Amino acid sequence: MASYFRSRGLPVPRELSRNPLTDWQRWGTLAVTIAVLYVGVKVLDIDVSRANPQYAWGVVRKLLEWDFDIMTPQNEYETFWDTSPGLMLTTILLGVVATALSLLLALPLAFLGARNIMTGHPVTAVIYTFVRILFTIVRSIDVLIVVIVFAIIFGLGSAAGVFGLAFHNIGVLGKLYSEAIEGIDPGPGEAITATGANRVQVIWTAVLPQIFNPFVSFTIYRLDANVRLAPVLGFVGGGGIGQQLFQTIQLFQYQKAGLIIFMIVLVVATMDFASAQVRKKLS
Amino acid sequence: MSAQLRITDLIKVYRGGTRALDGISLEITRGEFVVLIGLSGSGKSTLLRCINRLVEPTSGRVELDDIDVTAAGGGELRRIRRRIGMIFQQFNLVRRSTVFANVLAGRLGYRSVWRTLVFQPTHHDIDLAFENLQRVGILDKAYSRADALSGGQQQRVGIARALMQRPDVMLADEPVASLDPATSHSVMKYLEEINKKDGITVICSLHFLSLARRYGTRVIALKDGRVAFDGLPAEIDEARFKEIYGLDAVEVEIGVAKVRGEA
Ligand SMILES: Nc1ncnc2c1ncn2[C@@H]1O[C@H](COP(=O)(O)OP(=O)(O)O)[C@@H](O)[C@H]1O
């Protein structure tokens, strides 16, 4: 193939210049991958000899023998908010409030982190770089770690969950929003600037209509993700139904745990479906 | 009569070093229909955008009725821009917004930020929007989304938006380059009408010499950021044509005969 070009003194097109059979880069990549996997399996020392299928089967059966005590208050001190439905609702609301909180902060920051809005002045260019680095750092810290740290600050409970989740989300939503702003068509803004409108009017009239739908779509996507994450946060001190699930497992109350897991699956699946429907409408 | 628009020694060097305008001096009189021609990259868009300072000139001067546009800043620049309408090859409408909102946006330069933020146009502006929509023949599309319209209709929305400014000068950057020949003429006719009826000076860059001959009262040709020809459309003969477009160029005609029907 390549010889066709060489014999005629032509440069070889990039796509034809490689031979998959003799290309040492490909073989090298494959060899390294195999080596890494081999070392990984050795180091991890994956041991299945201690597995106890009979015991596990017993647990699974208990998980399916739901104990409905957790659905209603069990004594005079308990209210609806101590029951599983109450804690489930608390957890959903935790995801919603955390999303709203992060939206409130990410929204203005996103404009400061959009290149097409901020380039021009050296000062705004510096702000842009700073905001984008901030988003990256905030985003790169896993939610669970943030909630653990916040649980140390605020104590165990919803505060750690809400603020931890919101913190992480500022980074995620901020980046998504910024990229949506960067992706707009500059033409309408140019045209409206030409009419004599000022910057605020241009953003309001030409930028907002272009970013509104993507913003709503990203927000719903994050709401979905946050409601999904919220139950897990209870395991590390974030409050809500996750905390109850954690406790029941610790106490070997698998009949209760099973019902809680089912409720979580139900909520997550509903959210997933609803969010997909709404976002399909928006695109 | 003194010049309405005076351009003196205009130079634009883009970051990266491209010398897009290399010393342009022009005087344009009120009521002219100036057609800008020249090869792609000759500086037509840059010149038009330097007039309303969408592009910042590197040096030189632009004066509109003896007001120095190049020295104006902030509010004064926006008041000058109000008097200069502009339409674009890609129409530059807010595609998701209604035709009506797009046209109304042409009035922003006259209105406070507050009114914009709360979506409260004045009754006068609403009247004016309907009037201008009627004028360009798309009143029935007022409530459609802009991107639901055909190219020719979108460009007419662009014209209506610019007319909202009650401009003295209309800049048009290849307004028909994305349109088919018949539609091109229907759009050019509106530019001709606002030029003749309203006395608005038009400066319009075009790709086709036949359109330039048909609509222009004056043709200015740019080549490598300089004025290569400035005169009457009829003066462009074979030799001049080759000078402007290069020796290999062949003139193509764009049909004028069948210009009717929907754009
Ligand atoms: N934003 C820009 N940055 C850098 N160079 C540009 C920019 N816009 C235009 N140019 C360059 O300036 C020259 C003139 O371009 P332009 O004014 O668009 O010409 P025309 O409209 O006649 O095609 C071209 O060489 C083009 O590549």
Ligand SMILES: [Mg+2]
């Ligand atoms: Mg151009």
